[in-house]
Amino acid sequence: MEGKGLIFNVQRFSIHDGPGIRTAVFFKGCPLRCPWCSNPESQEARIEMTWDRKKCISCGTCLNACGRDAIHMVEQKLIVFDSKRCNACMMCKEVCPTGAISFEGYYRTAHEIMEIVMKDEPFYAESGGGITLTGGEVLAQPVFAGELLTLAKSKGIHTAMETTCYGPKDKFIGLLRNLDLLLCDIKHWNSDKHEAFTGVPLGLIQDNIRAAANYPTLQVIGRVPVIPGFNYTPHDAARLSETILQLGISKVHLLRYHSFGEGKYELLGRKYEMDGTSQIHRDDPLFEEYSDIFRKSGLEVS
Ligand code: SF4
Numbered sequence: 285m286e287g288k289g290l291i292f293n294v295q296r297f298s299i300h301d302g303p304g305i306r307t308a309v310f311f312k313g314c315p316l317r318c319p320w321c322s323n324p325e326s327q328e329a330r331i332e333m334t335w336d337r338k339k340c341i342s343c344g345t346c347l348n349a350c351g352r353d354a355i356h357m358v359e360q361k362l363i364v365f366d367s368k369r370c371n372a373c374m375m376c377k378e379v380c381p382t383g384a385i386s387f388e389g390y391y392r393t394a395h396e397i398m399e400i401v402m403k404d405e406p407f408y409a410e411s412g413g414g415i416t417l418t419g420g421e422v423l424a425q426p427v428f429a430g431e432l433l434t435l436a437k438s439k440g441i442h443t444a445m446e447t448t449c450y451g452p453k454d455k456f457i458g459l460l461r462n463l464d465l466l467l468c469d470i471k472h473w474n475s476d477k478h479e480a481f482t483g484v485p486l487g488l489i490q491d492n493i494r495a496a497a498n499y500p501t502l503q504v505i506g507r508v509p510v511i512p513g514f515n516y517t518p519h520d521a522a523r524l525s526e527t528i529l530q531l532g533i534s535k536v537h538l539l540r541y542h543s544f545g546e547g548k549y550e551l552l553g554r555k556y557e558m559d560g561t562s563q564i565h566r567d568d569p570l571f572e573e574y575s576d577i578f579r580k581s582g583l584e585v586s
């Protein structure tokens with residue numbers, strides 16, 4: 285029987301995840317914990333509940349419906365969920381009269397996903413688009429990712445993958461044969477700092493990127509999330525440029541920090557650790573200087 289992958293979204297007509305018009309498949313589950321993540325619902329490898337306190341009228345119906353004692357009311361108001369007890373039966377969502385409870389994540393087979401992807405085949409042909417696997421971390425579900433890429437290639441669809449490159453090397457290399465474009469995160473040049481902010485060191489990531497850069501049929505583009513307090517100084521720009529060139533990559537996307545995902549943290553009952561960090565605007569003089577350092581190093585920047 286065909287296995288299922290855990291995803292949290294299939295986004296049609298995406299124009300930010302590779303060339304042309306694309307369908308982006310968002311995998312759920314990631315071994316890194318970047319505090320600036322704009323998709324916090326992508327991080328846990330399980331179906332997760334969200335609770336909108338603005339919609340909740342504290343009626344208590346969900347408490348009575350839960351057979352696992354996973355919901356608690358504090359001071360007659362705040363609903364607290366215990367994720368360890370919850371088995372995602374979704375009974376609480378069924379009974380909530382205001383729609384305050386929702387769930388992130390669902391299981392699908394690769395064939396089910398491809399049915400959605402193929403609906404837009406004419407647009408891919410016209411625009412040079414295709415399918416992009418993103419997340420979350422694609423490499424955390426390598427079998428499912430491999431099935432999707434194989435199916436897409438068998439139908440002649442352009443394939444892209446956005447990844448942290450943190451995953452077993454053999455599994456990573458195995459995915460490349462059905463991949464046209466790799467969009468790989470390059471978050472920092474210093475392994476200690478990378479580990480302090482994301483939870484993992486750089487060694488495996490850089491090994492995988494080097495292997496991808498040497499893979500003959502594959503286009504590789506680096507993606508640098510530009511984050512104040514983490515890597516947003518001219519010194520970081522110079523060291524990152526050096527690192528990227530050494531990895532064998534000639535093109536980068538610089539992704540300016542924004543806080544659009546902040547509201548999702550509250551819905552998930554989590555604290556947004558980047559609170560108070562300024563967003564980077566396109567015309568920020570430091571960002572212009574920062575980008576110029578990449579360009580002057582010989583990298584193509586967009
Ligand atoms: S999903 Fe089920 S187990 Fe989880 S809190 Fe709701 S009712 Fe309880």
Ligand code: SF4
Nearest residue numbers: 340341343344346380
């Ligand atoms: S059922 Fe819905 S509105 Fe009522 S307490 Fe639970 S979350 Fe709030």
